[in-house]
Amino acid sequence: MTFDSNRRQFLALAAGSAATGLAGCSQSADGPAGSGQATTDSGAGGTTTAVESLPESVGLETLATGFEVPLDVAFAPDADLRYVADQRGRVFVHGSDGLRDDPFLDLRETVTVGSETGLLGIALHPEFAENRRGFVRYSAPPRSGTPDDYDHTFVLSEFEATGDGTQADPDSERTILEIPEPQGNHNAGSVLFGPDGYLYVGVGDGGSGGDRGAGHVEDWYDAVPGGNGQDVTQNLLGSVLRLDVDSEASETPRNGGGETADGEASGSRSYAIPEDNPFAGGGAGLPEHYAWGFRNPWRMAFDRGRLLVADVGQSGYEEVSLVEKGGNYGWNVKEGTHCYSADDCPDRTPDGVRGGEPLVDPVIEYPHSGDGVSGVSVIGGHVYRGSALPDLTGAYVFADLSADGRLFAATPTEGGLWPTRVLPVAGDDAEKVGRVYSFGRAPDGELYVLGSGSDGGGLHRVVPAE
Template structure:
């Protein structure tokens, strides 16, 4: 095949997110990886207003533009419908007979077309058993598909699935999963490095950096792994059911045209804020990072983990001149260690910039969290120029922390943020509110 073409137990997702214990990292996490300071006027706590509970593993959410309706993607392969009177008994979409779920595999992302109110186009990203063209030794197939939603917004049209993109996945982990439409109308797709640990092993090609073997993150010609892709789902190219934006950075040069940015390990969630694209890239076992993604950006993996060398005491800050002209390895805007700091954890879950007024002091802050919440959510204050952004931890309000012991994802609608995760009531969707509700 050419390039075109949960949880069994909740702990499984955490183990994969947190990376592999057999790591080539050197040294210990430091407490000052990210500037952590008291940012003025932040709320003392954040409350959680529960909208839906009793879910299994809610990993993504999309908001209908023409109704009081939300679509919640659950890892086992179901897209549930939540309306003003609660969850509907019948799902929008049930893919359990064609999704392989467990660990980091499953139904991982959904997105509504920007003109969904008129064209009813729904895009989903899921893990499939190996399809034709996936090598026999590989784990599964990455699938991006499109469905047509009924006019009432409560079901999909039978037989409407159209496969947009398939990618062979060598390992079961590092699948990323987020799909988001940008302000430009193009679809951005997070793709992990292929799994295992250190960007090495089965399905990992050799790259330019000899100090650490493997390197899908640093190779843009052999496959689409370790990247963020950008495609035009409103166009096509022969049998290819999408078009390539003319200004994608590798068009007419060496590399696969779908690439928008590369050097990622596991960009689990993506977020769009105006013209800005953010990726939360889950680290190996020392540092977590959030990147502000630009066209043609190389974000360093597996030469670097965050701002730090991976597998070596010293490492370059750019590729050799012979590799795409010596491009810089771009640093994240947020980094935090796995221990030893107020902002710490094991697997970053990027949220988005808060653009509402319900929580005084939060407007304009980048809100994020970690799979292992520890009773806190995090904020970073956007800065101009280079350097890491100041970060702070904000506790989840008393009485609400138990709702979100494991954070899986965020969503944003009309500037307000929604947290998806697992807690005392099972899987749930919660709106961030002021601590008094």
């Protein structure tokens, strides 16, 4: 992703100088309004509620700059090392001695870079200290099995790192999964290991707008044509996948295009299917699916066993959902809590579609225009569990692509939409994050922000405001 066009191209950078689109394109041209509201809370109807216990603002401690478009960060479990994935194809290593000259991994000759394509995500195996296994998610030119009229191929690969964890062997690449991508946008990119040891992979709906057009299959909902978000049989698009990368069903990577005429999955797998995946036994869907009904899940995070997934909206609303196994999160029937492109819509599938499963509403929603919490493309974050900002403990901190010096903080509740407010970045630190691309949480619970601003692309730690 080059992040220099408009927000329809990925993270949708709506204003002038920065890169565009990684998070995935809403169509509204309206940028965020009201960057200084400290206690506004977004709800389905745009109502506001005070969130009293959170800090008034936070600061940012800059650890490294000079990145082009830093999109993800992973943390070594056994050393003071941070691995920063840059969209253009390199993974850099940052340690106590600063940013190292030699990258951990250089895939610039392999990766296809566009407004929403490139090197999109990185995850380290839970036993990285012992096995040095790292996983990356990137976009490649069309490969075998990708139709001629498709844009590119989604690739999930594994690399083996050196004993000190500072470099990956480029010749050690083992392709885990390939998925044909019909358009160049809505590619998601998150890869992360859950507390169960399985690898979770976010996959967008295949691009274009409204989950329709070439590469978008028919589904059960007739009011809006398409699409991949509501289908779990034809392809792996519009879903969160769950894979067992510590076991192999075969040695050949699977092309995630769907089923053959006799109903068998096309291709073979270099991973196993967790036994409790919703369709592990076959039948109603492809076995990789964990949850579905997503447009462009841009960043996922676990907190104490709960999976939070931020999904970029189309034309009106951004959302974050608490995701559970087998859940249907509504796209393209709904956008957030609202009917998409229809005056009314169902809250569940028909009885003949997986038993009439409910369409699960998000826990966070905000509009594309208005004062306070608003923006163009949601950037998923993490729940704060560090010690530097005790008033932030337990809050979900996230942002919008067009950050303009603002973060957001949501207070989890047991039901309904979570109270959400602007969390301003104080003083000159606000200039560091004109755009926010991603977040990371270190093993000690402290939060990191990847973004661009006055110092270019940078890695920053969230700290108390001075």
